[in-house]
Amino acid sequence: METHEAEANQVVVLGTGGTIAGTAADPGDNVGYQAAQLGVAQLVSAVPALAAVSLACEQVAQLDSKDMDFATWRQLAIRVAAHLAREDVAGVVITHGTDTLEETAYFLQRVLAPKKPVILTAAMRPATALQTDGPQNLLDAVAVAQDPQASGVLVVFAGVIHAAEQVRKAHSYRVDAFVSSDGARLGLVEEGQVRWVQGLGQARPGVGLEVLPTAAKDWPRVEILLNHVASDGRLVRALLAQSTDDKPGGLVVAGTGNGSLSQDLEAALREAQAQGVRVLRSTRCDAGPVTASADALPSAGALSPVKARVELILQLLNESKS
Ligand code: SIN
Numbered sequence: 001m002e003t004h005e006a007e008a009n010q011v012v013v014l015g016t017g018g019t020i021a022g023t024a025a026d027p028g029d030n031v032g033y034q035a036a037q038l039g040v041a042q043l044v045s046a047v048p049a050l051a052a053v054s055l056a057c058e059q060v061a062q063l064d065s066k067d068m069d070f071a072t073w074r075q076l077a078i079r080v081a082a083h084l085a086r087e088d089v090a091g092v093v094i095t096h097g098t099d100t101l102e103e104t105a106y107f108l109q110r111v112l113a114p115k116k117p118v119i120l121t122a123a124m125r126p127a128t129a130l131q132t133d134g135p136q137n138l139l140d141a142v143a144v145a146q147d148p149q150a151s152g153v154l155v156v157f158a159g160v161i162h163a164a165e166q167v168r169k170a171h172s173y174r175v176d177a178f179v180s181s182d183g184a185r186l187g188l189v190e191e192g193q194v195r196w197v198q199g200l201g202q203a204r205p206g207v208g209l210e211v212l213p214t215a216a217k218d219w220p221r222v223e224i225l226l227n228h229v230a231s232d233g234r235l236v237r238a239l240l241a242q243s244t245d246d247k248p249g250g251l252v253v254a255g256t257g258n259g260s261l262s263q264d265l266e267a268a269l270r271e272a273q274a275q276g277v278r279v280l281r282s283t284r285c286d287a288g289p290v291t292a293s294a295d296a297l298p299s300a301g302a303l304s305p306v307k308a309r310v311e312l313i314l315q316l317l318n319e320s321k322s
Pocket of ligand 1: 017018019035063064065066096097098099100122123124
């Protein structure tokens with residue numbers, strides 16, 4: 001059971017790899033590096049100001065986040081929950097790769113819906129770069145983890161605090177790579193001071209750790225498809241033709257604009273639905289919701305396609321448990 005004691009002051013930093021833990025042979029090389037090389041304790045010790053904070057470190061994984069997997073997600077959720085349950089812990093910081101950070105953030109929020117803060121941070125430049133962004137991001141993340149108003153899963157990156165539901169990696173190279181659509185960023189971190197610019201909102205209850213299967217093969221298969229010029233639905237039908245074990249339990253479609261679909265793609269998705277495959281309609285636009293409508297396929301609301309996939313995986317797991 002997560003507690004929220006006044007004397008809680010320790011921040012636990014969980015390492016999972018990423019560019020923040022990456023190294024390059026040449027300090028001037030911002031792209032030719034190996035992600036996930038340094039341990040989380042090394043990342044913390046590279047930030048002198050963190051010596052003044054009560055910190056504990058744990059290495060949960062060491063990977064490039066393009067290879068993030070269900071087993072690591074489950075282990076991470078278990079470790080976060082275990083630390084949050086400790087009375088002396090104020091919050092948890094997770095160092096992560098930028099590439100799938102938004103998926104892990106949404107996953108943790110929907111599984112745990114924590115009251116204490118869980119802050120994901122990362123870097124666009126390896127730890128060896130001339131101007132590495134990791135140490136400042138880590139310092140800012142710890143500041144937010146200690147802030148009494150912070151709650152739930154947040155992303156702290158380039159001085160901005162984002163909500164797990166809204167944040168997206170929007171740039172492949174720049175150090176301010178993350179955005180929250182519709183002006184939804186929550187706050188800023190300026191010289192260690194947290195400045196909230198809007199409320200945190202009401203979190204939905206988490207689905208809980210119990211729904212997460214131990215074996216990766218027991219997680220439902222949910223694929224993402226895209227509407228584009230001349231989308232003919234053949235990919236959907238190819239997925240439906242798979243053997244029972246390989247057939248997806250769900251499909252997320254990134255529609256055009258307000259989730260619109262070509263007639264052929266929509267027909268194929270309705271066939272999938274008729275066969276018991278769950279379908280969610282998102283948008284390939286960078287921002288904005290898909291408005292729900294009674295005669296259209298179900299909307300994913302304002303979730304991006306990758307987060308709609310996380311949502312559908314968790315819904316399917318939750319339903320199979322009940
Ligand atoms: C990764 O996502 O692990 C590598 C890329 C990055 O962290 O920027």
